[in-house]
Every structure is written in structure tokens, then in C-alpha cells.
Amino acid sequence: MRWTKTLIPTLREPPAEAEILSHKLLLRAGLIRKVAGGVYLFLPLGLRALHKIEQIVREEMDRAGAIEVLMPAMQPPEIWQQSGRYETARDVLFKVKDSGNREWVLSPTAEEVITGTAAAEINSYRQLPKNFYQISVKFRDEIRPRFGLMRAREFIMKDAYSFDVSDEAATASYQKMYDAYARIFERCGLKAFPVEADTGVIGGKFSHEFMVPAETGENEVVFCEACGYAANIEKATSGIPKTAAREIGAAIEKFATPGVVTIEALTKEPCKVPANRQIKTLVYIADSKAVIILIRGDDQLNEAKFAGKIGTTVFRPASAEEIFSSLGAHPGSLGAVAETLQRRSPTRPEGQTTPPAGSETGAPRILADERLRGANGMTTGANEDGFHFRHVSMERDIKVTEWFDLRTVTAGEPCAKCGKPLKIRRAIEVGHVFKLGTKYSEKFGAEFLDESGARRLSVMGCYGIGVTRTLQAVIEQCNDKDGIIWPLSVAPYRVCITPLNVAPESEAMKLAEKLHAELSARGVDVILDDRDERPGVKFKDADLVGFPIRLAIGEKSLAKGEVEIKPRGGALQSVKTGTAVEAVMKLVSKIAAADASPL
């Protein structure tokens, strides 16, 4: 390819729309352009890099035994209602209407379509296992798209769906994908690592996310360097001890706390109650009902864990008014001591716009964090503004409906497996594998007949890779002050030939043409910078775009019968013109070996 034949609109200055480095580089290097918020155009160079990643994904998926299909981006809402995700995923589901006012769903993933297809087409255990995958445009109605390709409304994703005869077989399929993912990201030059993850709106039994460490990542990962434990903070647990029990038997006692409405304030004079002896009371509205959450004063609620326990994704913190109408006090004086709840629950003010909080019996569900189990001598709000209780015993004074792990792990807590201190760092989620079980098989009747003629449900798994996000993650991880440093495997072109004189009859240009032809013939992606620009401009652009190898042909070295070969970010070497092609091939091998070196 010749530079002047394609379009590489590099920018000297980063556009104001870009905040993080990889986004700036995507724009500056002329890889993408924004068409609308969260919606991007891939320019020729960006598309080439994207295709390289897609090809790696294809090769590894094929190698793992998956088969490629292509499913529609627009899907009938009925199947989404059938799976239940029309409701549970409604916040992210993109919906459009056609001219006949018929509604369509723009697919964020394709469990519904593929499971329906499997139900129709797979009838016998002889046809299993199967793993279908596709690489296609996906849609999410993001509340707030940001960071370029990181969180976009429209993006490219590889999604795969496995069907197996048994739980054990499904676990094997899961493991195959897990291994394939590790290879895929390694081949893309990414230092990605798997972490235990929450299953979110996809549902399922367990899952792992593949994470690329990056300060700009939107996920937090808890990990243990000693034993290798790693989990998304939404899922992570630790070996932190439960709250120590204190004097048994002290009677519960109300005391005045005028103006004290925060955990922090209660720790100070005159109350002086340490945060770890306080019970924090939170109120959420889940499926239009109030749910009380109790966690220790010095802990923080983990909403993802909470969401996983209550069985609905439709929830939000209650407003101060809702809280007052259901508990009789404002935030800051809340508690779950049984007598203060019974007093309120059965009757409710007339004309209330908010549905009465609580279950049929009138008592709200009370979910408590495991760390509070058995705690006594605690302090909590009295459901009366300006008053708290002390000497509260979890068991004696509070009727906890369910105990769960609801708190968020913090750095330094002991690892649950080995006891060493946990660390936390930010990361970009580039892949996610789920063991789904039979959740979707049941909804769509994906059954088959086993050897004995019995009807059984397929056991499923699903597996996603954010292809466009992976592209940006590569840039986020591979760059320096001058621009991108592409791994060989993903580079739009591996070699950039830079003649400093581009006059057609010049010796430099003739040699450039010859080397371009020879390298192309050897199967190397190569671009010839035939622009009539000053050397500085061409070098700056080559660095910005990040070609792994630059081959410069200037008068000075040409006079010595040499050309210059320089790996991006590495040392320049002069070689005789006659050996230039071999030298480049050797350098390609060397870089390839370095890229593939153990992480």
C-alpha cells in the first residue's frame, strides 16, 4: 500500500473530545472518527488493525472447535420477553420502531436467537456438543458512552454459545473457551488475566472476566499476589473476621443523638461509637418494595452482590420521602430493630403515591451482611429522628430475613484462601466467559434426546470478547510519548518504508519500490510512505501510527549502500541494501518472539 493512496488523517493535536490516552491516539493516528456520541467510523488503518484482531479471534475459536454463524442485529422483542431479559436488561436494551410502528430490539448479545435455533435444530445427543460464535455489531443503550471505543453505543463483539449434554460436558466447553481466550489475548500482545466475576444480567452459575490492567479501566480487580486469587470487586470476598461479640445481655437502650446523621458524626464526641460497632441501615426499592440492608458502619454495600441476591435487576436506593413513609425517620436515624418496625408497618398514610413498602405481611425484607452475624453491643438508628439505640444484638433485637455477603472488599484485607493481604487495581474488561446452565434452555425448550431416549435440557455457556474494546486496550497498553507501539500481530502494517526523496526517478524511491514489492511478496504487510513531505513529518507520523518496523531510505546512508531499519521504540541499525529484506524478515521474527514471550 502507498500512503497517498489510502487515507491516514493524522492529527498533531488531540481533539478535545478525547479524555484518555488510547482514545486520543485512536483519533490522532487516524484510526477512527466519531460520527455521534458512542458511535464511530473506522478509517482504513483502524479497520486493518480491527481485522487482525478478528482474525486472531476466528483462528482460536475455530481451533477450539467453535463454528461461525451470523445472527441478526435486529431481533423481535417477543423472544426477549420470552427470556425475561426484555425487563431485566431494559436499561441497556436498544429499541427501535419501524414505519409500521413495530418494535425491534437491537441485539446486545444473542442468547435468545441462538437458543431458539438450537431448540429447533438440535434434537439428539449425537449432535452435541456445539459451540456457535459470531463476530458482529452489537448495541447497548449506554447511559453514558465514554472513552471512545471503551464504552460505546455500537461496538463489535465476538459472542459464542455452547450447548452440551451434561453439566460436566458444559464445564469442559467452558474450560476450552477459557483457554482459547488466554491464547487470543496473548496473541494480541495483551497482558490479560482472568478473574472471578459476577454474572450480571446474563445470569448463570459462574463466570470469569479477562482483564487488562489499566489505570483508565472501569473495573476494579481484587487480587492476591501470593496465591493467585483474583476477582472483580463486584464478586470478591476476603477472609476478614466477623464482628467480635461483646457483653451478652446488656439491655437495648435508646439515647438522644440530635443532629447526628452520619456514621462519621456518631464516632465523634459525645457519642464516640466506633464505626465498626455501628450498623449501617440502607433502604432500597426493589420491584417496588422496600428492602432494608444492614452492613457494618465501616463497610460499604456492594450493589452487584445485592443485585445478585434479591433476584431482580430493577432496583434503586429509596428516596428520603419513601424512607420516611416506611420507617418513620429520615436517613441518619434508621435502624431495623424489630420493635421500631412493627410499630410502623401495618398502617400507612392514605393517598401515598409511592406503593407501600414491604412485603404482603407489611414487614420489609431485611438483608444483613455476614460480617454482622452474631454481633452484639452494636449501635444503630432508632427510626426516630435524633435517636439511636445502643447495646443492640443482631440476633436478639433484629429479625434478619436473610444473611448474605453484601460488603465490598477493600485493599489490605486478608485473602480468603491464603491470608496474605489483598490488593486492588483498575482494569479493562476485554472478555467474559459464563457457565450458563439451563436458564435459557428452559425458556426456549432447548432439549435433546439422550441415549436412553429421555428428553433433557442442553447445558449452556456463553462467551464474549469486546473486539473494538480490545483494540483500544492494546493501544492503552502499548504506547509511548510519540504514539502507538503496535504488537506485530495487530499492527495495521508491519513495515513502513520511508524514502526521504520520493521523486519517481530518485534512487531512494526506486529502492523503496523494490523493497516494497519484495517484502509484499514475502507476505509482509508493508506501507510505502510516498508523500512528498519533509523527513521530520514522515518520521513523526510513522511513530504516531506505530508501525513495528520502519525502513528509512535517505541519501546519506544510500551513499554508503545502506538503508536504516528501526523497530518502533528500539535502536536503529544500518544494513546493506542487498540484505535489507532479509534483515527485515529477521527483525519480524525477533519481535514476534518477543511479543510471544511469557507474560
Place this chain on the structure above:
RNA sequence: CGGAGCGUAGCUCAGCUUGGUAGAGCACCAGCUUUGGGAGCUGGCUGUCGCAGGUUCGAAUCCUGUCGCUCCGACCA
């Protein structure tokens, strides 16, 4: 959804407070010079000042509305 900020040339931005014929740098075009790390000089092209209303003799500038973009928040009572 709440809050804040910003919309002026392809890009980065000034001008707005105090209303009076639209600006700079880079980019682009032409010419000359230059030619190994984003060159210099001369000349030139480039605008729905986001959009719609309003105030005014006159609006990029003031007012209202609206759309878009960016950031923060939407657990920690």
C-alpha cells in the same frame, strides 16, 4: 436521571464581561527557498459563531428555549 462546563474555520482555541462589518496558530492551495525528527518567506482559500425564538437601529456577544459534546455524580443515610 441530577450537577457543572463547553459549542466560533478541517484541528486547537481567542473574541463575549462593556452589542457596532469574524480572529490567531496549525492544516489546506499557489509560488520561492529548504530537505534526516511536525521548516521559512510571500500570497491565497476556508465560517449557518450548534439551532430556534426574543430584546435592540444593530447580537458570536444580552435574554428564553432547545439540541449536541465533555466531565462529575447517581452505594457509603
